Amino acid sequence: MALPPKSAACWQKLAVGGLKLIKTQNLGAQMLAQRLELSKLSPTQKADEIYGFFTKWERGLTNEINQLASL
Amino acid sequence: MKSISLPASEGNRINALMGLEDAAALIRAGAPLAIAGREAALDRLPAGNWIAGTTPYFMTADGGRRIDANCVFVTDLSGLGDVRVATYGEDELGQITEDAPENGFALAIIPFQSACHERFAKEASSYPQAFLKPTVGWIAGFDLDEAGASASVYDGRTSKAYANQAVVLHVTLPAEACPMVEIVNLFEADGVDTIRFEEAGFNPARAVVNGEQVDFAEYVNQRGLSDGSLPLVGDYAGARINSSIQKVAAGHVELYAPVFAGIDYAFARPVPAFADTFRARLDETPHDGALWSCNCILNYVFGGLEGQAIGGCAGPVTFGEIAYQLINQTLVQVRAI
Numbered sequence: 001m002a003l004p005p006k007s008a009a010c011w012q013k014l015a016v017g018g019l020k021l022i023k024t025q026n027l028g029a030q031m032l033a034q035r036l037e038l039s040k041l042s043p044t045q046k047a048d049e050i051y052g053f054f055t056k057w058e059r060g061l062t063n064e065i066n067q068l069a070s071l
Numbered sequence: 072m073k074s075i076s077l078p079a080s081e082g083n084r085i086n087a088l089m090g091l092e093d094a095a096a097l098i099r100a101g102a103p104l105a106i107a108g109r110e111a112a113l114d115r116l117p118a119g120n121w122i123a124g125t126t127p128y129f130m131t132a133d134g135g136r137r138i139d140a141n142c143v144f145v146t147d148l149s150g151l152g153d154v155r156v157a158t159y160g161e162d163e164l165g166q167i168t169e170d171a172p173e174n175g176f177a178l179a180i181i182p183f184q185s186a187c188h189e190r191f192a193k194e195a196s197s198y199p200q201a202f203l204k205p206t207v208g209w210i211a212g213f214d215l216d217e218a219g220a221s222a223s224v225y226d227g228r229t230s231k232a233y234a235n236q237a238v239v240l241h242v243t244l245p246a247e248a249c250p251m252v253e254i255v256n257l258f259e260a261d262g263v264d265t266i267r268f269e270e271a272g273f274n275p276a277r278a279v280v281n282g283e284q285v286d287f288a289e290y291v292n293q294r295g296l297s298d299g300s301l302p303l304v305g306d307y308a309g310a311r312i313n314s315s316i317q318k319v320a321a322g323h324v325e326l327y328a329p330v331f332a333g334i335d336y337a338f339a340r341p342v343p344a345f346a347d348t349f350r351a352r353l354d355e356t357p358h359d360g361a362l363w364s365c366n367c368i369l370n371y372v373f374g375g376l377e378g379q380a381i382g383g384c385a386g387p388v389t390f391g392e393i394a395y396q397l398i399n400q401t402l403v404q405v406r407a408i
Contacts, residue, residue: 020308025251030310031395032202037308038333056203059249060408 001060001066006051010068014030015046018071024064082321086385091115093142098227103154105178105240105363106225107387108143109214113225114232115338116143121227122156122238124180124211128388130366135376135388137214142388146363150173151407154242158226159237161186164194172243173206176250176405179208182222183319183390185235190399192329193271201395205252207405208239209365210391213401215372222390248360248407254394255352255383256311256403257345257370258305260337263294268330274323275330288322294338300373302400303330303341313339315399316370325368327390328397345374346381349402353383357406364404365389 004010019033032053036046045052054061085097086190091112097104100118106123108114113123127137129144147408152175158316159167164187165222171177181187188210195201213220213301223232246251267279278287291297302313303326330336342348349370364384370376371388392403 024309027254027394028177028202028205030308031312033308034310035196035202038331049389053202057249060251063134 001069003054003065003070004054010071011047011051012043013071014050019050021071022064022067026057026061026064029061029064045060085145086363088129088138088142088144090142094145097145097147103148103240104144104227105146105148106227108138108141110223110232111140112143113223116227116230118230119227120154120156120281121225122178122180123225123227123242124182124209124238124387125223126212126326126387126389127214128212128368128371128386129385130371130376130381130383131385132380134378134380135371137377143247144385146346146386148240148242148362152245153239154243156226156228157239158233158240159187159239161190164191164237165198167206167239168198168200168204171200171206171241173204174246174249175241175243177206178240178242178251178405179206179237179393180211180224181208181237182224182234183213184222187235187237188391189273189327191237192273193389194395195393202334205250205395205405206393207252207363207403208393209387209389210363210393210397212368212398214391215368233407244407249408251408252394253356253404253406254398255314255349256400257342257348257352258302258313258339258400259305259311260306261340262337264337266303266336266338267332267334268336269332270331271331273326273329275326276323287322288319288320291316291319291324296338299369301341302369303336305330305335307332313396313399313401328399342374345370346376346379349374349376349381354380356383358384358404360406360408362405362407364402365392366402367392369398369400370402
């Protein structure tokens with residue numbers, strides 16, 4: 001599955017708790033999920049950060065990207 | 072002194088204990104190096120493109136060992152890409168991720184119980200781009216049998232030692248490679264209590280245990296866990312991140328890494344046959360492309376790793392490990408894949 005565009009709804013879903021539902025062994029993704037859960041950033045800001053993370057590490061996040069469609 | 076060759080990763084990259092003359096020769100040849108050893112050894116190295124931190128403890132292919140001042144542990148980061156040395160004061164630590172290469176990682180060494188150590192521990196996960204430009208590294212320590220000893224780090228450009236700076240190698244990887252930061256943590260929550268803290272810190276006075284406020288030192292003593300052999304295990308969205316007990320004295324708990332509000336913690340259950348369990352875990356952990364690794368002094372001491380070969384990538388035994396943020400009682404490795 002290709003990485004969804006920044007306008008896709010999945011990024012907002014990830015920003016409001018969906019990231020912790022993704023099954024992952026990626027340490028950076030796990031720590032980012034925890035940090036964002038405790039963060040006071042707006043959902044849009046969180047979505048931007050999550051999109052940036054997935055874009056940067058796309059090659060190593062194949063399993064995680066495949067889960068985005070089922071959010 | 073005869074060099075002790077230790078295979079660590081593909082490509083025969085040097086990641087080994089070696090005599091001071093061999094290390095000095097590598098430095099004079101211009102190799103970018105991450106070095107660890109005793110202060111008396113590091114003080115004798117010539118200036119060059121290196122950073123270092125103090126510890127006499129190492130995990131090697133032959134087992135855990137404590138070295139003297141005639142050798143140092145050298146990780147050669149040649150042949151990857153640009154490798155730059157930088158030094159940061161306690162008010163500049165957020166700049167580490169800003170300065171790190173777009174494709175690569177920052178390898179940081181920070182002295183134990185310094186202001187830099189405390190600031191980094193509390194703030195690292197909130198630094199800009201913390202998860203886009205990974206930081207790995209370790210907390211420098213000292214020989215536990217030397218009363219009054221302290222930790223130092225070194226900026227190799229001047230060979231100068233610091234008691235309160237973070238020294239960093241900014242390591243650029245080739246465009247086709249990607250840094251992968253991984254941990255091996257043998258500890259799991261014991262399932263007895265869920266522990267929460269209301270603020271971040273190394274010295275929590277109070278905790279909320281299963282919803283009830285308690286004096287944390289009393290709780291730790293009542294559980295019989297004040298010896299520090301079993302860490303607090305925090306649940307970071309599935310990642311198990313440890314904060315270890317340094318001591319409980321005069322009604323206060325001191326931790327090796329801070330706890331944070333909003334995280335569910337539990338004490339760890341004991342790990343049977345520690346060295347065998349570690350060996351089995353490392354056997355199933357990928358090491359292809361391994362560039363650097365470290366393991367924790369508490370695993371070394373409480374796990375009886377001196378003289379025990381457990382496999383994996385060789386490296387320093389440390390007073391705290393860095394994988395994006397400060398963690399404890401954990402092996403950290405970074406690979407280029």
